[in-house]
Structure formats: C-alpha cells, structure tokens
Amino acid sequence: MTFADDMHADCKKDVAQLRLQLEAASRELEETKNVARNLLDSLKEEQDVLARAKAKDETLLSSIGDGLIAVDKDGVITLVNPSACAMLGVKEEEVIGNKIYDILPVAYENGTPIPREERLIYRAIATRQMVVNDPSQITCFLRKDGTRFPSSITATPILFKDELVGAIESFRDITHEREIDRVKSEFVSLASHQLRTPLSTINWYAEMLVAGDAGVLTDEQKKYVEEIYKGNQRMVELVNALLNVSRLELGTFVIDPEPTDVIAIAKDVVQELEPKIFERKMDMKESYAADVPSMKVDPNLMRIVFQNLVSNAVKYTPPEGHVTLAVESVDGPEGSKRLQITVSDNGFGIPKDAQAKIFTKLYRADNVRIRETDGTGLGLYIVKSILDQTGGGISFVSEENKGTIFTAFLPLEGMRKREGTKALGS
Numbered sequence: 287m288t289f290a291d292d293m294h295a296d297c298k299k300d301v302a303q304l305r306l307q308l309e310a311a312s313r314e315l316e317e318t319k320n321v322a323r324n325l326l327d328s329l330k331e332e333q334d335v336l337a338r339a340k341a342k343d344e345t346l347l348s349s350i351g352d353g354l355i356a357v358d359k360d361g362v363i364t365l366v367n368p369s370a371c372a373m374l375g376v377k378e379e380e381v382i383g384n385k386i387y388d389i390l391p392v393a394y395e396n397g398t399p400i401p402r403e404e405r406l407i408y409r410a411i412a413t414r415q416m417v418v419n420d421p422s423q424i425t426c427f428l429r430k431d432g433t434r435f436p437s438s439i440t441a442t443p444i445l446f447k448d449e450l451v452g453a454i455e456s457f458r459d460i461t462h463e464r465e466i467d468r469v470k471s472e473f474v475s476l477a478s479h480q481l482r483t484p485l486s487t488i489n490w491y492a493e494m495l496v497a498g499d500a501g502v503l504t505d506e507q508k509k510y511v512e513e514i515y516k517g518n519q520r521m522v523e524l525v526n527a528l529l530n531v532s533r534l535e536l537g538t539f540v541i542d543p544e545p546t547d548v549i550a551i552a553k554d555v556v557q558e559l560e561p562k563i564f565e566r567k568m569d570m571k572e573s574y575a576a577d578v579p580s581m582k583v584d585p586n587l588m589r590i591v592f593q594n595l596v597s598n599a600v601k602y603t604p605p606e607g608h609v610t611l612a613v614e615s616v617d618g619p620e621g622s623k624r625l626q627i628t629v630s631d632n633g634f635g636i637p638k639d640a641q642a643k644i645f646t647k648l649y650r651a652d653n654v655r656i657r658e659t660d661g662t663g664l665g666l667y668i669v670k671s672i673l674d675q676t677g678g679g680i681s682f683v684s685e686e687n688k689g690t691i692f693t694a695f696l697p698l699e700g701m702r703k704r705e706g707t708k709a710l711g712s
C-alpha cells in the first residue's frame with residue numbers, strides 16, 4: 287500500500303467519524319428544540335391558567351358585595367374592589383398607592399377618631415393574626431364627603447412562605463342591621479316597661495296575702511303564695527335586666543359620675559349577699575387596697591358591676607366554696623392607673639366551648655343551667671356593656687370544676703359624664 291493510499295484511508299475514517307459526530311449533534315439539537323418547544327407550550331399553558339385565574343379573581347372581587355382593601359405591609363393600598371369604592375365614595379385611582387391610615391380614616395360611633403395603632407388592619411399586620419371588630423365597639427368608616435357608616439370589619443394578614451406581605455381588610459355597611467337592632471331594643475324597652483305595672487300588682491297582693499291581710503293562711507296556702515311571690519320576683523328581675531339591656535343598646539342611659547367611695551359600694555354589695563353566703567356556708571374573703579382613691583364614677587353603674595360579678599361567683603360555686611373579692615389600683619398601659627376588681631371562685635367554672643359566648647345576651651352555659659335554675663344570662667352582657675361604654679373592660683380565666691377569675695377595670699380618672707333619658711336599675 288502506498289503512502290497516498292494510507293492517507294486516503296485515514297481521511298475516509300475521519301470523514302465517517304465527523305459525519306457520526308454531526309449526526310449526533312443534530313440529534314441533540316433536535317432534542318433541545320423539542321424541549322424548548324415543550325417548555326414554551328407549558329409556559330403558554332401556565333400563562334393561560336394565570337390569565338384565567340386573574341379574570342376569575344377580578345370578577346370575584348367586583349361581584350362581591352363586601353368592600354375589600356388590600357395593603358402592603360406598610361399599609362399602602364394595592365387594591366380596592368368596586369364595592370369598597372362605592373361604600374366609601376372614592377375612585378380606585380384616588381386611593382391606590384396611598385396609606386390606608388391617611389386616606390381612609392375610621393372613627394368610633396360617637397365620632398372619636400380611631401388611632402392607627404388601634405385599627406384592625408394595623409393590628410393584623412403587627413400580630414400576623416386575623417382580627418375581627420368587637421361588636422360592642424362599632425367602627426365607622428368615614429366617606430369622602432365626611433359622613434360615616436357603621437361597619438363590620440375583618441382584617442387578615444397575607445403571608446407568603448411565612449413572610450408577611452400585607453393584609454386585606456373586608457368590611458360591610460351595617461347601618462340597616464343597626465337600625466333593626468334599634469327598633470328591636472325600643473320594642474323590648476316598651477314591652478318591659480308595660481310589664482312592670484302588672485308585675486308590681488302581683489307583688490303587692492302576694493305580699494299582702496303572706497302577711498295575712500286577707501286572713502290567716504294555712505301552711506300549704508302560704509307555701510303556694512310564697513312560690514308565686516318568688517316566681518314573680520324572678521320575672522321582675524328579668525324585666526329589669528331587659529330594660530337595662532335596651533337602655534344600654536339604645537345608648538339612652540345616663541352616666542352621672544360623682545366622687546364615690548368604690549370600696550364602700552363593694553362592701554355594701556357583699557353585705558346584701560350575706561344571707562345567701564351564710565345559707566351556702568361559703569367562705570367569702572374581701573381584700574381592699576388602702577390606696578384606692580375616691581373616684582368620679584356613677585355609683586349606680588358601679589353597684590351593678592359588683593352585684594353581678596359577686597353574685598355570680600356565689601351562685602356558681604357549690605356550698606362551702608371559696609369566693610374572693612379584691613379591689614385595688616394597678617398600673618395600666620402607658621403610665622396610666624386603673625381600678626382593678628378581681629372576683630375569683632373555686633366553683634363550677636366555664637366550659638371551654640362556652641367561654642367565647644359568655645358575654646353575649648341571654649347565654650348561659652350548660653354546666654350551670656342544669657344545676658342552677660335562677661339566672662337570665664343578661665348580667666355579664668350588662669356588666670361588659672357598662673365597662674366598655676365607660677372606658678373600662680373585663681376579662682376572665684376559667685377552668686371547668688376548678689373555678690373562675692373575673693377581672694374588671696376602669697381608669698382611675700373615672701367615667702365620663704353622659705346625658706341620657708334613663709338611669710340603669712340594679
């Protein structure tokens with residue numbers, strides 16, 4: 287074989303190899319093209335899915351009757367739905383990009399502006415928790431024209447991979463519900479008022495019968511009349527409580543603060559309950575701090591608070607149980623001072639599933655309903671309404687069959703005066 291033949295053979299080998307490599311490369315290219323095509327296809331599909339989801343979200347947002355406002359974590363509005371714009375009397379472009387605290391102010395029903403830190407949306411962002419407005423403290427949104435409407439509000443934080451990105455406030459105008467409530471309260475007020483006269487008549491005559499004014503009764507007759515008297519007394523209590531509730535709800539009750547010895551009222555209430563405490567052989571302890579000053583409060587309202595809390599503790603604790611009433615002055619937030627009333631007992635307690643409802647009207651927990659027939663389920667509602675409306679508050683901790691501690695407070699400055707048409711009765 288000549289040198290030229292060798293070369294020719296080598297060249298042929300190289301060409302064959304090159305062809306093979308070329309073929310492989312072109313196959314790879316084809317595959318890459320396929321992958322790219324598939325990627326593009328799925329990207330397009332995803333784009334379609336996203337566009338469809340966006341269209342769905344937009345329709346959802348615009349068809350929803352509740353107002354919705356989304357903000358970023360600094361409170362800057364990023365989205366408002368048409369219902370929110372209609373309720374607030376604003377245009378989308380007027381509010382987007384502005385801080386919700388500046389552009390959409392809120393106030394309490396009496397017109398007092400609600401500070402930023404107390405707004406639900408601020409609290410949802412600060413605590414990363416969903417916050418719902420307290421129905422006893424109605425929040426009003428201010429419209430652009432200066433008018434306002436009461437609203438029911440929920441603020442929910444938006445978390446993405448555990449990172450806070452903003453929050454959503456949803457709200458509803460509850461003017462209509464408030465009006466219905468008002469009419470209902472007026473009706474209850476009127477009906478209770480009318481019921482008082484015949485109840486008083488029954489009371490008088492039952493008292494006269496027991497006293498023997500119509501002749502001496504046999505023991506059995508006396509027993510029956512006493513039952514009528516007791517039943518009637520319970521009805522009087524219920525009617526009075528209903529009257530108080532309607533006055534609290536209509537906001538027509540007077541708050542008439544005067545310098546008051548709060549501890550004297552507490553002692554008086556315990557003394558009034560003495561027969562029941564004695565009958566049930568209860569151990570009642572009282573602890574009054576020496577530094578509690580005379581306070582400008584409405585003595586009538588103060589008495590209702592003490593009466594309900596102490597009588598509940600006595601009523602819902604089995605015989606020979608322990609009840610403690612403590613009145614002291616303690617530190618409140620931001621250097622303020624408060625009057626603190628603590629009523630603790632080692633009684634039946636409040637079951638876990640009943641705890642959220644304990645301050646609602648007419649609610650009585652099952653564990654006491656089966657034991658103690660007396661009660662209207664209105665006392666704590668009245669106490670909470672009084673404290674809420676006079677700048678105070680109330681909370682409790684309780685464990686079933688272990689006991690309950692109620693803690694109520696009022697600012698030491700006392701209650702603010704309010705003109706009204708009626709006083710609350712105890």
Ligand code: ADP
Binds near residue numbers: 636655666689690
């Ligand atoms: P009432 O005592 O007339 O039923 P309240 O409004 O005062 O109504 O109390 C509501 C409910 O709260 C009671 O029915 C009871 O279930 C519960 N409750 C209140 N105080 C206590 C307490 N000290 N211990 C246990 N349960 C209590």
